[in-house]
Amino acid sequence: MVDVSRRKSVALFIAFGGGLISVIFLLYVGWVVLSWRSGWLLALGVLLLLALIAGVTLNTFFLVREIRRNEQQDAFINAVTHELKTPVASIRLYLQTLQTRAIDENRRKEFYDVMLSDSDRLLDTIEQVLRTGRVGSSSRRPNFSSIDLNGVVEECVGRTRALYHISPEQVALNPGPPVTIRADPDEVRAALANLIDNAVKYSGKDPRVTVETARLNGNYVAVRVRDQGAGIPKTELKQIFKRFHRVPGISRIPGTGLGLYIVRSVAKRHGGRAWAESEGEGRGSTFTLQLPIAR
Ligand code: ADP
Numbered sequence: 001m002v003d004v005s006r007r008k009s010v011a012l013f014i015a016f017g018g019g020l021i022s023v024i025f026l027l028y029v030g031w032v033v034l035s036w037r038s039g040w041l042l043a044l045g046v047l048l049l050l051a052l053i054a055g056v057t058l059n060t061f062f063l064v065r066e067i068r069r070n071e072q073q074d075a076f077i078n079a080v081t082h083e084l085k086t087p088v089a090s091i092r093l094y095l096q097t098l099q100t101r102a103i104d105e106n107r108r109k110e111f112y113d114v115m116l117s118d119s120d121r122l123l124d125t126i127e128q129v130l131r132t133g134r135v136g137s138s139s140r141r142p143n144f145s146s147i148d149l150n151g152v153v154e155e156c157v158g159r160t161r162a163l164y165h166i167s168p169e170q171v172a173l174n175p176g177p178p179v180t181i182r183a184d185p186d187e188v189r190a191a192l193a194n195l196i197d198n199a200v201k202y203s204g205k206d207p208r209v210t211v212e213t214a215r216l217n218g219n220y221v222a223v224r225v226r227d228q229g230a231g232i233p234k235t236e237l238k239q240i241f242k243r244f245h246r247v248p249g250i251s252r253i254p255g256t257g258l259g260l261y262i263v264r265s266v267a268k269r270h271g272g273r274a275w276a277e278s279e280g281e282g283r284g285s286t287f288t289l290q291l292p293i294a295r
Contacts, residue, residue, distance in 0.1 A: 010064050017060030024052045075244040079256040083125040086254070087118035121254075128258045131190055132243065135265035142184035142269050146294055149221060150175040150213055152185065156192040157211055164200050166207060171200065174212035179221045182294040183270050191266040191274070194259035195225040195287045201253060202285075203229030220272065220290050228284040237276050263289060 028049045035041040094111045097103065103111065134140050157173045160166075181188075199209040208228045215221050232240065236247050241264040244257040260274075267274040272291040278284065 010067050013060055013063045013067070017056055020056045021053055024049060024056070072244050075246075075257065079244060079246070080125065080129060083254060083256050084122065087122045090118045091115050125256060128256060128262070131262055132258045132265075135187065135262055135269060136243075142187055144182050144184060146180050147183055147185050147188065149179050149181050149188075149223070149291070152188055153192060153211060153213055153223060156189060156196055159193060160196045160200055163197070164207075166200065170207050171196065171209045171211065174210055176213040176215060176221075179213065179215060180294045181221065181270075181291050183291060184266075187266045187269065188291070191263045191289055192223060192225075194263050195223075195289060198259060199225050199227035199229065199285075199287070201255070203227050215293070216290065219293060221293050223289045223291075224286055225288075226284065226286045230285075231281045231283040232276060232278040232285050233281055234278075237278065240276060241274070263287075267291065 028045060031045045032042065035045065094115050098108070098111060153175065154173060157171055161168065161171055196209065196211060199211075200207045203209065210224075210226045212224050212226075213221060214224070232247060239245050240247065241260045243261040246255060246257040260276075264274045267289055270291050272289065274287070274289045277286045277288075
């Protein structure tokens with residue numbers, strides 16, 4: 001609903017800007033007809049026309065940008081509030097139950113496990129928000145050191161398998177030849193963890209994910225994360241890397257829309273890039289993180 005009204009106001013401002021430019025242009029044509037004999041008046045008219053068109057175009061551009069920023073802020077508040085509120089509400093409920101009822105030892109252990117995983121989810125969201133601030137700020141430089149990429153990839157794959165309780169067949173690892181990169185280990189780990197977690201998260205009940213590393217033309221190494229899950233519509237392949245952007249219709253799957261923004265920011269900060277490929281909805285996706293090899 002909010003989205004539709006935002007889109008309407010963006011369209012309205014663009015139409016208004018376009019309308020104003022047309023009016024200015026018509027006035028200019030009248031001006032030319034009236035003063036075509038006087039050269040300097042005509043030149044003055046051209047200058048005024050250019051200044052007016054530039055002014056209206058800039059004004060429309062800034063208005064539309066402000067509307068988009070507001071839209072992003074709303075999306076952020078919605079996504080993050082939901083992601084913060086859900087685990088806290090769940091922990092509270094379990095604590096209340098423990099406080100008011102006699103629970104046997106096994107059930108009690110189950111409750112503790114759920115509360116622990118809820119608090120992990122809470123910490124993950126907070127860490128994701130803090131990291132978004134860090135990787136988006138140009139004043140905070142990465143902490144470069146030489147790292148063995150295959151080692152970090154293996155560590156991230158292991159972490160995802162443990163987190164989602166899944167087997168090595170479900171998240172398979174195909175490491176290429178060993179390669180060393182100059183990078184911030186913490187940032188690279190966060191980027192890879194986001195890609196691998198997403199591949200599992202958007203694959204439904206039986207994920208089939210492969211993670212591989214491969215050298216590209218001697219200067220770069222690529223980490224590819226391939227899944228056979230939900231897939232991504234072609235029109236969304238670039239959008240999903242924007243802050244807070246989530247493909248419409250997947251709101252049942254928890255998330256904040258920050259992960260891929262972190263992936264792309266980390267890639268850029270290291271002189272690399274990140275992109276997504278997919279044949280479309282329901283046909284899986286492949287995400288690639290390309291980073292320069294250390295000299
Ligand atoms: P989040 O997963 O928290 O929503 P991300 O920034 O990691 O945020 O991803 C942005 C969006 O991109 C997701 O909401 C989802 O729509 C889409 N997406 C990311 N990874 C995948 C994937 N492996 N398969 C399908 N869709 C994906």
